[in-house]
Amino acid sequence: MDVCGAVLAAGAGRRFGAVKQLAPLGGRPLVQWAVDAACAAQALDEVVVVVGAHGDEVRGAIRPGRARVVSCAGWEEGLAASLRCAAGAAGDAAWLVVTLGDEPRMTAAAIDAVVAAARSAPADVAAVRGRWGERPGHPVALRRELLHAVGExxxxxxxxxxxxxxxxxxxxxxxxxxxxxxxxxxDLRGLTS
Structure with a gap:
């Protein structure tokens, strides 16, 4: 069963006021934390990093490891464009596992746990997502059959x-x-204090 992980990092980060993906955290660009977690997840057969705004800068600043960096041409539209780009990059993968480039505390263990649940999920389960306390969040694993709807x-x-x-x-x-x-x-200062 082929599982593709996608780190979405195409946004302009307007609320941040600078190139958010490259903001320094612990000696690394912010997005690098998410890329490293995805690349360390043993359950992912492939990893893609979706860039858009500041794409060349982000591409030049990160160490992609085993990840493939893809450009989202329509990133200005918003998150839906990034998801469509990730779904396209996933090819024929049975599952697409989505994480966000601005969640530096994402762990490979969380990604692996979601993938393990997806691999054993009954056929009627279209998606598996992480829950943090009482809050649903990422990672989110989308079954291949659901990816056509992502295109909409x-x-x-x-x-x-x-x-x-x-x-x-x-x-x-x-x-x-x-x-x-x-x-x-x-938010970034809250992580370093």
Whole structure:
């Protein structure tokens, strides 16, 4: 069973006020943390990193390891464009496992746990997603049969509405405070204090 991981890192980070993907955290660019977690996940057969805004800068600053970096031409549209790009890059993979480039505390263990649940999920389960405390979040594994519907997504919205129409299995990945996304410089400072 082929499983493709995708790190979505194409956004402009307007709320951040700078190139968010490259903001320094612990001696590495912010996005590098997510790339490293995906590359370390043993359950992923392939990893893609989707870039868009500041794509050349991000591509030049990260160490992709075993990941393949792909450019999302329509990144200005928002998250839906990144998801469509990731789905296209996944090819014939049985599952696409989505993580975000602004979640530096994502772990390979969380990704592997979601993939393990996806591999053993009943056929009616369209997606498997991580749960952090009481909050659903990433990683999100989408079954191949659901990827055609990803192609219909538009705008700056992820797959939340799509998942609401399908059977989704949730996997406990850790406490809520372990799942932090960075939207502002204050969020980043909160990780370093």
């Amino acid at each position: 997504l538009r705008g700056d919205a992820g797959a939340r509405e799509l998942l609401a129409r399908h059977v989704v299995l949730e996997v406990e990945c850790g406490p809520a405070e372990a799942s932090v996304d960075v939207d502002t410089p204050e």
